[in-house]
Every structure is written in structure tokens, then in C-alpha cells.
Amino acid sequence: MARIIKSPDVRTNELIDCAQRLFFERGYENTTVNDVIREAGLSKGAFYHYFASKEALLEALAARMARLSLDEMRPLLEDPSLDAVGRLNALFANSRRMKVDMAPQLKNTFNALFKPENIVLYHRIDEALIAVTLPFMTEILRRGQEEGSLDAPDPEAMALMLLNLRLGVAKVMYRALQQAEAGDVESAAAMLDGWMQSYGLAVERILKLPEGSIQVTEPGFARAFLAA
Amino acid sequence: MARIIKSPDVRTNELIDCAQRLFFERGYENTTVNDVIREAGLSKGAFYHYFASKEALLEALAARMARLSLDEMRPLLEDPSLDAVGRLNALFANSRRMKVDMAPQLKNTFNALFKPENIVLYHRIDEALIAVTLPFMTEILRRGQEEGSLDAPDPEAMALMLLNLRLGVAKVMYRALQQAEAGDVESAAAMLDGWMQSYGLAVERILKLPEGSIQVTEPGFARAFLAA
DNA sequence: GATAATAGACCGACGGTCGGTCTATTACTA
DNA sequence: TAGTAATAGACCGACCGTCGGTCTATTATC
Numbered sequence: 001m002a003r004i005i006k007s008p009d010v011r012t013n014e015l016i017d018c019a020q021r022l023f024f025e026r027g028y029e030n031t032t033v034n035d036v037i038r039e040a041g042l043s044k045g046a047f048y049h050y051f052a053s054k055e056a057l058l059e060a061l062a063a064r065m066a067r068l069s070l071d072e073m074r075p076l077l078e079d080p081s082l083d084a085v086g087r088l089n090a091l092f093a094n095s096r097r098m099k100v101d102m103a104p105q106l107k108n109t110f111n112a113l114f115k116p117e118n119i120v121l122y123h124r125i126d127e128a129l130i131a132v133t134l135p136f137m138t139e140i141l142r143r144g145q146e147e148g149s150l151d152a153p154d155p156e157a158m159a160l161m162l163l164n165l166r167l168g169v170a171k172v173m174y175r176a177l178q179q180a181e182a183g184d185v186e187s188a189a190a191m192l193d194g195w196m197q198s199y200g201l202a203v204e205r206i207l208k209l210p211e212g213s214i215q216v217t218e219p220g221f222a223r224a225f226l227a228a
Numbered sequence: 229m230a231r232i233i234k235s236p237d238v239r240t241n242e243l244i245d246c247a248q249r250l251f252f253e254r255g256y257e258n259t260t261v262n263d264v265i266r267e268a269g270l271s272k273g274a275f276y277h278y279f280a281s282k283e284a285l286l287e288a289l290a291a292r293m294a295r296l297s298l299d300e301m302r303p304l305l306e307d308p309s310l311d312a313v314g315r316l317n318a319l320f321a322n323s324r325r326m327k328v329d330m331a332p333q334l335k336n337t338f339n340a341l342f343k344p345e346n347i348v349l350y351h352r353i354d355e356a357l358i359a360v361t362l363p364f365m366t367e368i369l370r371r372g373q374e375e376g377s378l379d380a381p382d383p384e385a386m387a388l389m390l391l392n393l394r395l396g397v398a399k400v401m402y403r404a405l406q407q408a409e410a411g412d413v414e415s416a417a418a419m420l421d422g423w424m425q426s427y428g429l430a431v432e433r434i435l436k437l438p439e440g441s442i443q444v445t446e447p448g449f450a451r452a453f454l455a456a
Numbered sequence: 457g458a459t460a461a462t463a464g465a466c467c468g469a470c471g472g473t474c475g476g477t478c479t480a481t482t483a484c485t486a
Numbered sequence: 487t488a489g490t491a492a493t494a495g496a497c498c499g500a501c502c503g504t505c506g507g508t509c510t511a512t513t514a515t516c
Contacts, residue, residue, distance in 0.1 A: 005479070005496060033471060043498045044472080050496095054471065123347045157426035164396040168388050198385035205433045236461085260505060271463040272507080278461095282506065461514075470505085477498075484491075 004041070012050055012060070014040050019061050024112040028058060028121040058124050066128035070136075072098070077136050084144025085213055088203070092216045100221070103228030107177055114174040130163050137162060144207070151208035162203060169199050180226040192222040240278055242268050244292055247285050252340035256286060256349040286352050294356035298364075300326070305364050312372025313441055316431070320444045328449070331456030335405055342402040358391050365390060372435070379436035390431060397427050408454040420450040 006014075018039045022031040033054050037047050051057045076082070076090045099106055113122045137159035144150040152158040172195045179188035200216035203209075246268045250259040261282050265275045279285045304310070304318045327334055341350045362384070369383035380386040400423045407416035428444035431437075 008496080011496085032469080034469095042496095045474085045499070046497045048472070052472095119348055119351045123351065153429070154422060154426045157423050158430070160396050160400075161393055161426070161430050164392050165389055167395070168392040172388075194382060195385050198382045198389070201381070202386070202389050202434050205436065206430050208433065239461090261507080262505075273464070273509085274462045276507070457516100459515085461512100463510100463512075465509090465511105467508075468506100471503095473502075474500095475498105477496105479496085480494090482491105482493075485489085486487100 008050070011042070011046075015047065015050060015057065016061050016064055019057050023058070023061065023118075023121055024109060027112065027115060027118045029117055058121065062124040062128035065125055066132040069129060070132045073133075073136065077140065083147055084140050084149045085209060087140050089213075089215055092200075092214070096216075096218065096221060099225055100228065103225055107228070110170065110174050110177055114171065126167065130160075133163060134159055141207070158206060161206065165199065165202060169196065176222070176226060185223070185226050189222040189226050192226070193217060196222070236278065239270070239274070240288070243275065243278060243285065244289050247289050251286070251289065251346075251349050252337060255340070255343060255346045257345055286349065290352040290356035293353055294360040297357060298360045301361075301364065305368065311375055312368050312377045313437060315368050317441075317443055320428075320442070324444075324446065324449060327453055328456065331453055335453075335456075338398065338402050338405055342399065354395070358388075361391060362387055369435070380434075386434060389434065393427065393430060397424065404450070404454060413451070413454050417450040417454050420454070421445060424450070 015036065018036050019031075022035055022039060025031075026035075033044070033047060036057070037044060040047075051060065073091060073094060076087060076094060079087075079090070082090060112118060113125070134156070138156045141150065141152040141155035141159050145152050145155060172192060176188040176192040176195075179191070196217040200214045201211070203216070204211060204214045243264065246264050247259075250263055250267060253259075254263075261272070261275060264285070265272060268275075279288065301319060301322060304315060304322060307315075307318075310318060340346060341353070365387035366384045369378065369380040369387050372378035373380050373383060400420060404416040404420040404423075407419070424445040428442045429439070431444070432439055432442045
């Protein structure tokens, strides 16, 4: 094969790009290192020059996704005009906006991430995401507790619990997607809406907020997402 | 090798036994089919006569664990003298009792289950456990809602959220175990106790129960578990 | 005699290794 | 300063060991 030399930075990112596409398309287990290097156009040796193992590539992908997601939400968290509840709502609104804007890719992602054979992929990404998100969520709750706008005696524990709940939402979203793909968009949307309302309710209750102060969903969101 | 014949039932269970021991000791990925059959004393052909794949063996292990756990809690759920909150507390008490009684094995299990390389093992078992537990939990909440002893507008959603929270407890329990193993039993116990109290608080709040009505932990439990 | 159970040689795919090549940059020399 | 030697490290691809899984032959059971 022709010898092509690129800067390590470019190569690394190209490899992660390929990994992202292939892992999400076929699943982590069903993607071989040979697939990746064929796609990225470099040799086995070169690949192992950059990554110690196939797992290390996955790790790097998870880390990059976590970093991007952090960049996405950092502004919200630094905005001084918001109180804790406002920040939480901003987070939800942001994730909602992203879900509708990027529905096609995101649907793809969810579909890939929750395939039974893709647990490893999912778990690594989730882990990285939680590691990056937890400190921020904790800080929000801590300040909220300080302000008195919510009640979280142990902010870190509560934050981790909120993040663990999010997993449930993702699972249900996947189920709704499957159902919608099977043609039953309306009832899938109804289920998803109902579930997200319950999620919002749970968040409010955990933080002892008045009902209605947290907006995880908005009218028509589920349908818009599923129909996109 | 000598030809040994056993009833399919015995063989199947022996294989699952071996799988359980080996998967938990070395992890799922690090256990080969050859390891299992060497340990169980049969041939490759015999193994694949009983299980279609290595994954199928894992599935069977998860199913067996779920079945056992179900048997464990069924009596509680059929006891007519308990109301919904009583049932929840009985569940917690039961899991607490089991944790202390079987601390050595359970510690082993947790340690194995949460090793990073064991995600697949963990996930399969968790999935099977949730599948088996969710209907029961849902039924408890539904009845509680009916009795008016708790507030769960969408019992299934709430039940799933409670089960997802449990995951967080397991993770923290693992962290505490690691810390305790490193010698720092006291502070590990303190952390675990604090966390379980937060967990109980979250459960109470989600179900709109008065504070103190849910007992997930009891004084000295964390230390007893970690020191056992 | 048919079927279920067992043995174990064998296969192909896969992750990973290894010896070595090629090139761009740096250090040295005249 | 031009020319050259030395070094680093990006890159190649044949090769290896392992592992999940298959296949055929053989043995027990009904």
C-alpha cells in the first residue's frame, strides 16, 4: 500500500471518526480492526502505533463524545442569570432541541447504542458521559441547596441518581423508536410523552420542587422526534 | 477421554455452575469455552449440544439468577397482611438480610460484576433481573396507588425508575467495597451509609411518602457488610 | 434401528505482534 | 551555509496464537 503520512492528530481523529461510524452502524463487536483500518486507509501496524488495542479506540471515542457533550452544556452552567432550577430546565431544553435538530443521527445512535450486542459500546460511552456530567450536576444541586431553590441534602448522591434515571429515559426512547419504526408512531409518541412526564415528575419530587417547575418535555415533542 | 453420561438436566446445571464460578472469577470475556468444558469435564461437542453459543450460556446463567431472586421475593409479595409501603420495606429488609448473611459471596459477586471488563456479564444479569422484578414492583405501586398509601400516577414508569436507581446503589456499594479492601473500612462504611440514606430519601420522595417511612438501611449495616 | 449424547480434530476469523522501511527533522561538520 | 549523518517516529504487512464454533465419527439408550 502507498505510504501516506499525516500528522498524528489528524490520523487519530480519522480513526475515531471511522470507529464512530462503523461501531454505530454494525456494533462494536461486529466491527473488526481490519474494517477500521480498511476504511481509514492505513495499515495494521500504523493502527497499533496509535492505539494499544481495539478497546483503547473505543475508550478514545467515548472520551471524545463526553468532551463534546461537555462543551455543549458548559455555557448553560456558566450563565449567571440562571438559578439551579433554571439551569436544570435549560439542560433539558437543550437536550430536547438537540434531539429534534439531530433526530436522524440521534435515532441512528439510539438504535445502535441499545442493540443488545452493543452493550459494551453503550456502557463505555455512558460511563464517560457520567464522569463528565456528574461534577456539573452536583455543582448545580449544591448551589440550588444553597439558594434554597431546591432540596438536595447530599448533592452528589442526588446528582448521580438523577443521571441514573436518565438511563431509563434513553431505554424508553429506544423502545418508542422501535415501535415507531414498526409503524405505530402515534402510540409510541403517547408512551414516550407519558414516560417523560413521569421522569419530570420524579425529578421534581426528588428535589422537592413544586409540580410543574421542571419541563423535560413539551407538547408534541415526542411525535416530532419520532416522526422526523 | 472417557465417555461420561449424565442427564441433560444435571449437565446443564453443572455447566451453568461452572460458568458462574469462572465468569465471576475471571470475567466473561476472559473465560473461554475451553475453560468451561475443562472445568465441567466434558467435550466441545457435548457443550454445543446443550448451548448454542457462549452467549447462550451467559443468558442461561442470567435467567437462573433472575429465577432464584424471584423465588426469594415472591413470598413477600403474596403476603396479604402487608400494604404497599410494608412490601417495599420488606423487600429492602430482605435484601439487607441477604447482604449480611451472604456477605462473602456477595462481595465477590459485586467485585466481579462491576469490574470494567465485566460489563457484558453485568448487563445481562441486570436485564434479566429487571425483566423479572418490574412486574412485581409495578403491581406493588399499582396497589399502593389504589390504597392511597403512596402516589405513583404511572406505576410502571415509577417502578422502572426505582429499579434504575438501584443500579446506582450497586455501583456505590462496589466503590465502598474497593475502598474497604484498601483498608479504609470506616470511611467506606460512612460513605455507603450516607448514600443509602439518600437512596431511601429519593424513594420516599418519588412516591410522596412521609419521611422515615422507608428503611433501606439500618444502623451499623454498612460496617457489618463491609467488615464481614 | 433410530435417536440422543459425547468426543475431539479441525476451521476460519480475529486481535495483536514484530521486524523492518521510509521520511522529515535535527545536529553536526567542513 | 550547504551538505551530510543521526534520530525519531509514522507506517507497512506478513505472521502468530487464541478462540468461538463446526463437523464427523462413535457410543449409549430406548
